[in-house]
Amino acid sequence: MIALNNVGVRAGAFTLANITFTIPSGAFGVVVGAAGSGKTTMLEVIAGVRTATIGTVVLHQHTVTQWPPEKRGVGLVYQRGALFPHRTVRDNISWSTKSESLHSSMVERLGIGALFGTPIAALSGGERQLVALARALVRVRSCLDRGEPAVLLLDEPFSALDPRRKLATRDTVRELHRDWKLTTLMVTHDSAEARRADIAVLLDAGRVVQSGPPLEMLQAPARDDVAYFLNGEG
Amino acid sequence: MQPLSGILAAVAASCLLLLLALPVGALIGGSGARGLSLLVTDHELRSALLLTIGTATSATFLAAVGGTPLAWLLARKSFRGRALLAALLDLPLVLPHPVAGIALLLVFGRNSAVGQVLLQMGLRIVGSPLGIVCAMLFVSAPLFVSAARESISQVPVRLEYAARTLGDSPWQTWWRVTLPLSARGLLAAGVITWARAVSEFGAIVVLAYNPKVASVLSYERFTSYGLPEALPVAAALALLSLVPLIALRALRSHNTPLT
Numbered sequence: 065m066i067a068l069n070n071v072g073v074r075a076g077a078f079t080l081a082n083i084t085f086t087i088p089s090g091a092f093g094v095v096v097g098a099a100g101s102g103k104t105t106m107l108e109v110i111a112g113v114r115t116a117t118i119g120t121v122v123l124h125q126h127t128v129t130q131w132p133p134e135k136r137g138v139g140l141v142y143q144r145g146a147l148f149p150h151r152t153v154r155d156n157i158s159w160s161t162k163s164e165s166l167h168s169s170m171v172e173r174l175g176i177g178a179l180f181g182t183p184i185a186a187l188s189g190g191e192r193q194l195v196a197l198a199r200a201l202v203r204v205r206s207c208l209d210r211g212e213p214a215v216l217l218l219d220e221p222f223s224a225l226d227p228r229r230k231l232a233t234r235d236t237v238r239e240l241h242r243d244w245k246l247t248t249l250m251v252t253h254d255s256a257e258a259r260r261a262d263i264a265v266l267l268d269a270g271r272v273v274q275s276g277p278p279l280e281m282l283q284a285p286a287r288d289d290v291a292y293f294l295n296g297e298g
Numbered sequence: 299m300q301p302l303s304g305i306l307a308a309v310a311a312s313c314l315l316l317l318l319a320l321p322v323g324a325l326i327g328g329s330g331a332r333g334l335s336l337l338v339t340d341h342e343l344r345s346a347l348l349l350t351i352g353t354a355t356s357a358t359f360l361a362a363v364g365g366t367p368l369a370w371l372l373a374r375k376s377f378r379g380r381a382l383l384a385a386l387l388d389l390p391l392v393l394p395h396p397v398a399g400i401a402l403l404l405v406f407g408r409n410s411a412v413g414q415v416l417l418q419m420g421l422r423i424v425g426s427p428l429g430i431v432c433a434m435l436f437v438s439a440p441l442f443v444s445a446a447r448e449s450i451s452q453v454p455v456r457l458e459y460a461a462r463t464l465g466d467s468p469w470q471t472w473w474r475v476t477l478p479l480s481a482r483g484l485l486a487a488g489v490i491t492w493a494r495a496v497s498e499f500g501a502i503v504v505l506a507y508n509p510k511v512a513s514v515l516s517y518e519r520f521t522s523y524g525l526p527e528a529l530p531v532a533a534a535l536a537l538l539s540l541v542p543l544i545a546l547r548a549l550r551s552h553n554t555p556l557t
Contacts, residue, residue: 111459113462134462
C-alpha cells in the first residue's frame with residue numbers, strides 16, 4: 065500500500081501541498097497531470113529522497129515519513145533513466161544485488177542483453193529507460209526475496225520507447241506487477257494507460273485535483289480536464 | 299567597421315598574451331637551465347624548493363580533507379547561513395596577502411592565546427614549516443572549496459537519488475557515485491590549490507620568513523645580491539609552477555559525460 069496523508073514539501077520555488085490519496089496493496093496506480101504539476105516530486109517524496117515537511121507517507125502499514133530511501137524498499141525509474149555513466153550497463157543493473165540469476169533473468173525478460181557492450185553515454189533514450197527499469201526491478205525483486213515489502217515507482221518509463229517495444233515492455237511490467245503482487249505507481253501522459261489503472265491521481269500545480277478509480281472519476285469529474293487526462297479528450 | 303573591430307580585438311588580445319607570456323618566457327628561457335643546474339650545487343635553493351613542495355602538498359592535503367565536506371555542504375544542502383558561509387570562505391581571496399599574514403600572526407603569534415596554547419602543546423607556528431603550511435592553507439583553501447563545490451554541483455543529483463533508492467547509504471552514495479563522478483574536478487581543485495600554495499609569498503613572509511620557501515629565497519637574493527642571483531631561483535620556481543599547469547590541462551582534456 066502507498067498512502068499519502070496531507071503531505072507537503074517545498075522543492076526550490078515549487079510547493080507540493082495537501083497531497084492525500086491511497087493506492088491499496090497490489091494495486092496499479094497512475095499519476096496524471098500537466099508538466100510541472102509535481103508528479104516527479106511526489107514520487108521522490110514517496111521514495112524518500114525528498115522528505116515531506118508536513119503530513120505522513122505510509123508504505124505497507126509502516127509510517128516511513130522520516131525513513132531514509134534505502135530502508136523503504138522502493139524501486140524508482142526516472143524518465144531519463146538516471147543511469148550511472150561511469151559504470152557499465154551490467155554494473156547499473158546489478159547495483160543493488162550480487163545475485164547473478166536475478167540479474168540475468170531481468171536482462172532476458174526485457175531483452176537488453178545486447179546492450180552490455182555499449183557505454184552508458186552511447187545508449188539511446190529508450191535503451192536508458194529499459195536499463196533503468198531492469199535496475200529498479202532487480203532492486204524490488206531482491207527486497208521481496210528478503211521478505212521485505214516493496215513498491216515500484218515509475219516516472220514515464222516507456223516515453224522514449226518505440227511503439228512495439230513500448231507495448232511489450234508495458235505488458236512485462238504489468239505481468240511482473242501481478243506475479244510479484246507489487247504495489248505500483250506510475251506517472252504517465254498516456255490516457256489509455258491511465259484508464260487501465262486501478263487508481264488514478266490527477267495533480268495540478270502541486271495539489272491533488274481528484275483521485276480514485278478512473279471510470280468513477282470520468283463519471284463524476286471534479287473538473288473539466290479530468291476527461292482530458294483520462295480519455296484524451298480536449 | 300567589422301574588420302577594424304576584429305583587428306583591434308586581435309591587437310588587444312595579443313598585447314595581453316605578450317604581457318603574460320613574455321616575462322615568464324624570458325625568465326625560464328634566460329635562466330631556466332642555470333636554475334636547474336643550481337639544483338645540484340646550491341643546497342639552500344634545493345632545500346627551499348623541497349620545503350615549498352612539502353608544505354604546499356601538506357596544505358593541499360589539509361584543504362582537501364576539510365574543504366571537500368564544506369564543498370559538498372554548499373553544493374547539496376540548503377540551510378540558514380549558507381550565503382554567509384560562502385562569503386566567509388571567499389574572504390581570504392580578497393584580502394591582500396600581507397594582511398592575511400598579519401591576521402594569522404594575530405591569531406597564532408607567540409603573544410596570542412591560541413599561539414600560547416599551541417606552544418604549550420609543542421606546536422610553534424611563527425617561523426616554522428607549520429606556519430608556512432598555515433599561510434598557504436589560508437590563501438589557497440578557498441580556491442579548493444570553490445572548485446570542488448563546482449565539481450560536485452555538476453553531478454546530477456538524481457544519480458545520487460537513484461543510488462539511495464537502490465539501497466546505498468549516504469556514504470556509499472558518496473563513494474560509489476558522487477566521488478567517482480567529481481574526482482577529476484576534485485583533482486583539478488587540488489592542483490589549483492597546490493599551484494596557489496607554491497606561489498604564495500605575502501602571507502608567508504609575515505608569518506614564517508624562516509625556514510625559507512623558494513618565493514622568500516628568491517626575494518631575499520634579489521634584495522641582498524641583485525637580479526643576477528635572484529634569476530636562477532625565480533626560474534626554478536617558475537619551472538616548478540608549470541608542473542601543475544600541465545597536469546591541469548591533462549585533467550581537463552578527458553571528461554566522463556555526466557548524463
